[in-house]
Amino acid sequence: xxxxxxxxxxxxxxxxxxxxxVVPLIGAAKNDAALISIARPAALVQFLFIGLAYAxxxxxxxxxxxxxxxxxxxxxxxxxxxxxxxxxxxxxxGSLLLWTxxxxxxxxxxxxxxxxxxxxxxxxVLAVMAMISTGFLAFxxxxxxxxxxIFPAPLDGNELNxxxxxxxxxxxxxxxxxxxxxxxxxxxxxxxxxxxxxxxATWARWSRPWxxxxxxxxTLGIALGxxxxxxxxxWGGWWFWDPVENASFMPWLVGTALIHSLASTExxxxxKSWTVLLAILAFSLSLLGTFIVRSxxxxxxxxxxxxxxxxxxxxxxxxxxxxxxxxxxxxxxxxVVSYGRFLWFSRESALxxxxxxxxxxxxxxxxxxxxxxxxxxxxxxxISVGRPYFDTMFSLVAIPLLLLIGIGPVVRWKGDxxxxxARVSAIIFIxxxxxxxxxxxLIEEKLNVSTGLGLAGALWVALTTFKDLFIRLSQxxxxxxxxxxxxxxxxxxxxxxxxxxxxxxxxxxxDLRMVPGSSYNISGxxxxxxxxxxxxxxxxxxxxxxxxxxxxxERSGELLPQKRVYSGKGNPMTDASIDKTLFRDLYxxxxxxxESGAWSMRVYYKPLIRxxxxxxxxxxxxxxxxxSDRRYRQTVKQKFNLKNSVASST
Amino acid sequence: xQNKQSTVLRRFMPLIVFAALVIFLAIGLTLNPRLVPSxxxxxxxxxxxxxxxxxxxxxTNKDLIGHVTLVNVWASWCFACRQEHEGxxxxxxxxxxxxxxxxxDEPQNAKAWLTKLGNPYQTVVADNDGRVGIDWGVYGxxxxxxxxxxxxxxxxxIGPLTSVDQLDDLIEASQKENFDGLxxxxxxxxQQLVE
Numbered sequence: 001x002x003x004x005x006x007x008x009x010x011x012x013x014x015x016x017x018x019x020x021x022v023v024p025l026i027g028a029a030k031n032d033a034a035l036i037s038i039a040r041p042a043a044l045v046q047f048l049f050i051g052l053a054y055a056x057x058x059x060x061x062x063x064x065x066x067x068x069x070x071x072x073x074x075x076x077x078x079x080x081x082x083x084x085x086x087x088x089x090x091x092x093x094g095s096l097l098l099w100t101x102x103x104x105x106x107x108x109x110x111x112x113x114x115x116x117x118x119x120x121x122x123x124x125v126l127a128v129m130a131m132i133s134t135g136f137l138a139f140x141x142x143x144x145x146x147x148x149x150i151f152p153a154p155l156d157g158n159e160l161n162x163x164x165x166x167x168x169x170x171x172x173x174x175x176x177x178x179x180x181x182x183x184x185x186x187x188x189x190x191x192x193x194x195x196x197x198x199x200x201a202t203w204a205r206w207s208r209p210w211x212x213x214x215x216x217x218x219t220l221g222i223a224l225g226x227x228x229x230x231x232x233x234x235w236g237g238w239w240f241w242d243p244v245e246n247a248s249f250m251p252w253l254v255g256t257a258l259i260h261s262l263a264s265t266e267x268x269x270x271x272k273s274w275t276v277l278l279a280i281l282a283f284s285l286s287l288l289g290t291f292i293v294r295s296x297x298x299x300x301x302x303x304x305x306x307x308x309x310x311x312x313x314x315x316x317x318x319x320x321x322x323x324x325x326x327x328x329x330x331x332x333x334x335x336v337v338s339y340g341r342f343l344w345f346s347r348e349s350a351l352x353x354x355x356x357x358x359x360x361x362x363x364x365x366x367x368x369x370x371x372x373x374x375x376x377x378x379x380x381x382x383i384s385v386g387r388p389y390f391d392t393m394f395s396l397v398a399i400p401l402l403l404l405i406g407i408g409p410v411v412r413w414k415g416d417x418x419x420x421x422a423r424v425s426a427i428i429f430i431x432x433x434x435x436x437x438x439x440x441x442l443i444e445e446k447l448n449v450s451t452g453l454g455l456a457g458a459l460w461v462a463l464t465t466f467k468d469l470f471i472r473l474s475q476x477x478x479x480x481x482x483x484x485x486x487x488x489x490x491x492x493x494x495x496x497x498x499x500x501x502x503x504x505x506x507x508x509x510x511d512l513r514m515v516p517g518s519s520y521n522i523s524g525x526x527x528x529x530x531x532x533x534x535x536x537x538x539x540x541x542x543x544x545x546x547x548x549x550x551x552x553x554e555r556s557g558e559l560l561p562q563k564r565v566y567s568g569k570g571n572p573m574t575d576a577s578i579d580k581t582l583f584r585d586l587y588x589x590x591x592x593x594x595e596s597g598a599w600s601m602r603v604y605y606k607p608l609i610r611x612x613x614x615x616x617x618x619x620x621x622x623x624x625x626x627x628s629d630r631r632y633r634q635t636v637k638q639k640f641n642l643k644n645s646v647a648s649s650t
Numbered sequence: 651x652q653n654k655q656s657t658v659l660r661r662f663m664p665l666i667v668f669a670a671l672v673i674f675l676a677i678g679l680t681l682n683p684r685l686v687p688s689x690x691x692x693x694x695x696x697x698x699x700x701x702x703x704x705x706x707x708x709x710t711n712k713d714l715i716g717h718v719t720l721v722n723v724w725a726s727w728c729f730a731c732r733q734e735h736e737g738x739x740x741x742x743x744x745x746x747x748x749x750x751x752x753x754x755d756e757p758q759n760a761k762a763w764l765t766k767l768g769n770p771y772q773t774v775v776a777d778n779d780g781r782v783g784i785d786w787g788v789y790g791x792x793x794x795x796x797x798x799x800x801x802x803x804x805x806x807x808i809g810p811l812t813s814v815d816q817l818d819d820l821i822e823a824s825q826k827e828n829f830d831g832l833x834x835x836x837x838x839x840x841q842q843l844v845e
Contacts, residue, residue: 277664319672326665333661370671387727511761574766591765600765 003068006056007147013049013100014137016042020130024123028195036119039126043111046133047104054101057094057146061087067153070094070146076157078539086170093146095173099290100136102174102181103129110185110210117206124192125185132184135317143310165566168228176221176248180286182214183255187283190276191325194332199276204266207279209627211262215255216623222248223616230609231576238503238612241390246369247289250362254282257358264351268413270340271352273333278355280329284322285362291318292369343415350408357401364393395450402457402497405490406464428467432459440505454501462494482629489622496615502608509605511591515598519550523605525586526550527559532590532599540564542575545590545599549579561590561601585609690803695721695795696785703752703760703774713773714801718829720748721795722771722811723783725755726763728791734810735767737839742770744835750774753783753791796823796832814843 020042027035057070061084066072074090075083089098107129114122140146189207193199225245230238239245258278265275291314342348368389406428407421436456440448469487472479508522516531530546542562549557561577579586584607591600690696699710714721722738724731742748750771752760757776764774777783786795787806796805805823807816817840824833 280664315672315676322668323665323672326668330661330665334657511758511765589766592769602762602765 002056003060003065003147003149006053006060007145009049009052009056010137010141010147013046013053013104014134014141016046016049017130017134017137020046021127021134024127025195028120028123028127031120033119036123039123040111042130043104043107043126046130047108050097050101050104050133050137053147054088054097057097058085058088060147061085064157065153066155066157067149067151068146069148069150072150072154072157074158079157080538082167082170083165089173093140093144095177096136096140096144097146098174099177099181100133100140102177103133103136103184106181106185107133110188114206121192121196124195125188128188128191129184132188132321135321139310139313139317143313166228166232168224168231172221172224172228175217175224177290179214179216179218179221179255180248180251180290182210182217183251183279183283183286185210185214186258186279187325190279191328194276194325194328197332197335199272201266201269204262204272204275205631208259208262208266211255211258211279211282212623213627215252215259216620216627218248218252218255219616219623220620222252223613223620226616227613231578238609241368241387243292243369246365247292250365250369251282251285251289253358253362253365254278254285257355257362258282260351260354260358264348268340268342268348270342270348271355273329274355276333277329280322280325284318284325285366287318287321342413345411345418346415347408347411347413350404350411353404354401354408357397357404361394361397364397365390368393398457398497399453402461402493405461405493409486409490410464410468424467425464428460428463432456432463435459443506448505451501451505454497454505458494458498458501461497462491465490465494480629480631482626482631485622485624485626485629487622488625489619492615492618492620492622494615495611495618499608499611499615503606503612507604507606507609510603512601512603513594513598514601515596520603522603524551525556525605527586527588527603529599529601531597532593535562537564540566540573543590543593545588545601547577547588547601547603549586557586559586559588561588563590580610582610582614583608690787691806693803695797695801695803696782698782698785700775700777700782703750703757703776709749709773709775711801714749714797716799717747718799718824718827718832719797720746720832721751721797722748723751723753723786723788723791723793723795725753725791726759727755728753730810731792732767734792734812735770737810737812737843739768739770740839740842741835742772744838746832746835747772751783751786751788752776752778753788754778754780794820796820796829798827798829812839812843814840817843 020039023035023042024039027033027038057068059065060068060071061075062081064071064075064077064084066075070091070093071087074087074094079087087094089095107126110125110129111122114125117125186207189203189210193203222245225248226238229240258275261271261275261278264270265272340348407425410424411421433456436454436459437447437449437452439455440446440451465487472483510520510522512520514520514529516529519526519528521527526549528548528550530548532543532545535542535544542564544560544562547559547561548555549559557579559577559579562575564573564575566573574589574591576587576589578588584605587604587606589602591602593599695711695714697711699708701707702709720741724735738748748771750764750769750773752774755776755778757778760774760776764771780788792810794807794811795803796807798804804827805820807820809816811817811820817836821833821836821840824836
């Protein structure tokens with residue numbers, strides 16, 4: 001009964017979404033206050049019904065209702081409660097529901113927060129968000145109903161993909177979706193502004209905190225995903241350039257460009273139409289990302305065709321949302337005038353250059369991800385673009401970007417002169433270049449230019465950022481939080497770059513065949529293999545290897561990598577064991593049992609790898625700080641209150 | 651006049667680019683991936699000699715003779731290979747002779763991949779630079795060739811063999827050639843997938 005209620009709630013939410021996307025727009029066109037005022041309550045009621053549907057599906061998971069097809073596919077009797085709750089978004093149908101729920105949360109956040117927005121604009125924003133919601137609800141109801149029943153109901157269900165049974169991955173999709181969907185707010189503001197024909201600095205100010213907070217969520221979500229892949233997959237890597245990762249990385253790159261472009265538009269009234277275009281692009285890529293991950297378009301080119309109804313729906317939806325907004329842009333952007341004037345060497349130019357770099361990077365990822373599909377469409381053949389392509393592209397993009405981070409924030413608005421900047425930056429530039437090139441020389445006693453440049457870049461960003469901070473502090477003026485947020489995020493970039501550079505150069509990996517009692521030395525650490533024992537987990541059994549770590553004849557730790565067999569399926573999963581410190585990770589993954597008690601094993605030494613995620617945390621924190629700026633403070637407080645009430649009601 | 655035209659173009663540019671992309675996607679959607687013809691069907695497998703991934707020695711097309719064999723083209727960088735891998739393992743457990751054709755890969759990555767996901771292959775040959783792949787008409791990974799006991803290619807699957815459509819074609823091909831053991835394993839795999 002409850003699943004039917006959930007299904008019914010979705011249908012009602014769908015009806016409300018249609019009303020919410022049409023009526024307020026008519027109201028805005030006719031300037032009819034009664035019609036306009038429907039937007040807010042509609043958003044709230046829509047949220048309640050989607051929340052109800054979501055609760056119904058969660059309930060089905062918790063009570064093991066295997067008569068619901070989706071539950072029986074992704075849960076079983078022994079699955080722990082936590083993974084029954086996270087199982088809701090373990091696959092296509094449920095993640096769509098989560099997506100829609102998060103969209104409705106963002107929608108009411110806007111409705112509640114933006115009390116000081118003009119009512120007409122508010123009505124348009126909520127209507128645009130309802131249109132997106134309508135699309136997703138229709139997609140669910142017509143092609144991917146999570147409440148579909150099976151008869152007869154199986155006694156026990158299948159299992160949630162064991163890969164997904166990890167706390168890191170359990171919270172990864174909601175974080176990612178908070179980011180993806182968060183860009184819908186910036187998108188809705190952009191479209192609403194185009195509809196109203198009024199694009200000014202206030203518009204940028206309204207969208208800015210929403211964009212920044214969505215970006216922070218996305219940053220955190222991507223970092224979590226990378227951290228999870230490193231911990232669970234047993235490959236020792238932290239980024240694989242696979243389509244699923246790229247799908248989240250593209251909106252991030254464009255979102256980063258958007259944050260910077262919004263700054264110019266808010267402060268100086270420049271690049272208005274460009275900023276609108278970026279807002280449309282960021283959300284379009286979020287949509288594309290969601291669908292890439294969920295439809296499996298790129299997992300294999302062929303998967304698209306396996307369910308033609310879904311493929312066609314996705315394409316139609318993309319055409320309406322993206323094509324519609326771009327057509328609106330083409331129609332309305334002629335009326336937009338950017339009045340700010342600036343010289344070629346100015347903060348505005350620096351931010352524009354930032355945008356160009358980030359869009360180039362996004363385009364590179366886009367081409368690398370979509371190219372196989374396009375080539376296939378032409379019937380030329382099927383091609384996969386691999387890691388070398390992406391690595392090359394990104395090292396090319398990194399150099400100008402790092403240089404720019406050091407200079408951009410100290411260049412003045414409107415115009416500045418070269419020699420002033422050259423004077424203040426020259427010493428830092430030379431210092432970081434020399435130090436950066438010297439460091440690898442000291443470590444391995446040979447010149448390593450690419451590593452040296454990476455380290456120099458990190459130093460340059462860190463030093464210029466700090467110098468700017470100290471200068472501002474010495475001026476004894478109160479620093480706005482948005483400024484501190486920027487400093488923090490840029491410093492995060494320095495940490496990130498240092499981590500990536502050092503990990504890529506100085507990691508050691510070995511595939512070993514070890515018998516109990518044998519040992520292997522890697523970068524000064526002795527891995528002593530003691531043997532393998534059987535371990536029983538909640539819903540799996542495992543072989544667990546005991547490896548002692550010795551350094552300088554002292555026992556400094558222990559690694560316990562496992563090979564798990566989950567009770568649902570017979571396929572084993574590797575659970576790597578990692579000894580973590582801030583400066584290095586020691587990592588062991590257990591392979592197959594070989595003859596006579598020997599095991600194949602993979603061990604790694606990964607220096608500074610934590611810095612990669614630490615850098616991302618700094619960026620996220622920077623974003624959160626920036627949003628907490630006094631300019632937006634009142635709004636943020638309200639939003640958090642709202643979130644609390646949402647959390648307690650679901 | 652010139653100026654006005656250029657602003658119009660600038661405004662419509664995003665829409666035009668997007669329209670082009672949609673056309674590609676739409677073509678991709680209607681494309682039937684199974685219709686890629688292979689001129690090699692019903693011809694002997696092209697001659698080759700490749701090193702083994704594990705251990706010393708070579709593998710040549712003569713080693714294909716004598717058994718019904720699936721040659722599974724895969725690589726550690728290939729995402730879809732991970733998807734079909736459970737299916738390949740299933741067939742291997744059910745007695746199908748499968749040769750792994752490691753395509754454009756680093757041996758170290760390939761080994762790590764097999765260590766982690768399991769090795770269903772009787773033998774793995776390493777075509778690191780993809781030269782032999784060209785002779786075989788490999789488009790990308792994964793692909794699977796069905797080769798009969800005389801070393802003649804009877805069918806080719808492009809993409810994961812675990813999609814039901816692909817599997818149906820493979821089943822049809824092995825039915826035509828009366829490969830009973832393979833047929834049983836394939837049907838059982840299909841049963842598993844459908845469930």
